Amino acid sequence: MNDAYDALKQDDIVNGPKFQVSRESIRAFCEASLDFNPLHWDDEYMKSSFGRTRFGGIIMHGMTNFGLITRMLTDWLYPLGGVHRRLETRWKTPVRPGDVIRPSARITGKKRTQRSRWVTLEIEVKNQRGETVAVGEAMAEFPPQGR
Amino acid sequence: MPESFETDFWKDAERRKVWDDIVPGEPRKTIPYTLTLEAIQKYCRAVGDLHPLYFDEAYAKATPWGGLIAPPSIHILLMFSCTPADDWMRSPGTINAGQSWSYNIPARPGDTITLAARALDKFIKKDRLFVIHDNVFFNQNAQVICSGRGWTIRPI
Numbered sequence A: 001m002n003d004a005y006d007a008l009k010q011d012d013i014v015n016g017p018k019f020q021v022s023r024e025s026i027r028a029f030c031e032a033s034l035d036f037n038p039l040h041w042d043d044e045y046m047k048s049s050f051g052r053t054r055f056g057g058i059i060m061h062g063m064t065n066f067g068l069i070t071r072m073l074t075d076w077l078y079p080l081g082g083v084h085r086r087l088e089t090r091w092k093t094p095v096r097p098g099d100v101i102r103p104s105a106r107i108t109g110k111k112r113t114q115r116s117r118w119v120t121l122e123i124e125v126k127n128q129r130g131e132t133v134a135v136g137e138a139m140a141e142f143p144p145q146g147r
Numbered sequence B: 001m002p003e004s005f006e007t008d009f010w011k012d013a014e015r016r017k018v019w020d021d022i023v024p025g026e027p028r029k030t031i032p033y034t035l036t037l038e039a040i041q042k043y044c045r046a047v048g049d050l051h052p053l054y055f056d057e058a059y060a061k062a063t064p065w066g067g068l069i070a071p072p073s074i075h076i077l078l079m080f081s082c083t084p085a086d087d088w089m090r091s092p093g094t095i096n097a098g099q100s101w102s103y104n105i106p107a108r109p110g111d112t113i114t115l116a117a118r119a120l121d122k123f124i125k126k127d128r129l130f131v132i133h134d135n136v137f138f139n140q141n142a143q144v145i146c147s148g149r150g151w152t153i154r155p156i
Helices: A003-007 A023-033 A062-080 B037-046 B055-059 B072-081
Strands: A013-015 A083-091 A100-112 A117-126 A130-142 B095-103 B112-125 B128-138 B144-151
Touching: A013 A062, A023 A062, A023 B037, A023 B072, A062 A083, A062 A100, A062 A117, A062 A130, A062 B037, A062 B072, A083 A117, A083 B072, A100 A130, A100 B128, B037 B072, B072 B095, B072 B112, B072 B128, B072 B144
Parallel strands: none
Antiparallel strands: A013 A100, A083 A130, A083 B095, A100 A117, A117 A130, B095 B144, B112 B128, B128 B144
């Protein structure tokens, strides 16, 4: 079942679906994650400045990027018998209501270890203007006996 | 949402540690949380993830996972479920600068989840106050579900 691993190549691309961000989607994430930080719902609060940063309005949770990247990776891995093992992310640009974001991944390497087989990936999330809103790295395992 | 969960993050603001009070290495207070299927599915819907491993019991039973599971990123919910209202992660204006997480086994509906958490480091960079926190989530059998670090910029 894990012939899928052998077929994977450096620079293979994985694309996730587009995600439409709205005040409602941000509110739904507040309710689902229990993260009710006013950054994500309080327009008055968001008119203030945050040190050197001024957002000017509510922003999407950075962790929504994280959830969307995870969804892309698991949708890709489950049918291949792979296991999502690690994700590291950094946020580059705030995401606001009205934005449309889409994650993608590129295979950067394959590695056989003493007991297993691994793929490393470079991650990017872009908005509808082509701006990078999040970057990261991921690691997936393809156990020799399948999962 | 747990009945006792306080969604007004301002309410307990005065009781929370500010950057100066946070001692790297000191454990954070945490609380056990029973993960429900309803909470898993609510989270999944919020990120548009309707995979049958999270929704279709018959499908999930026939997979190597042997039953319904939560997606790996469920720790996003667990972080707030397993910490009390005066935890400094809830301080209004806390900005998430990045995260890294490693996954061992999936969380499942009905699991009683516990969290071991602490600040690991704090520093000033480019005029901003940073704290790095590290976290390990366990199930009721003391198995590691996932572990991770986060970088936050603290409100002033």
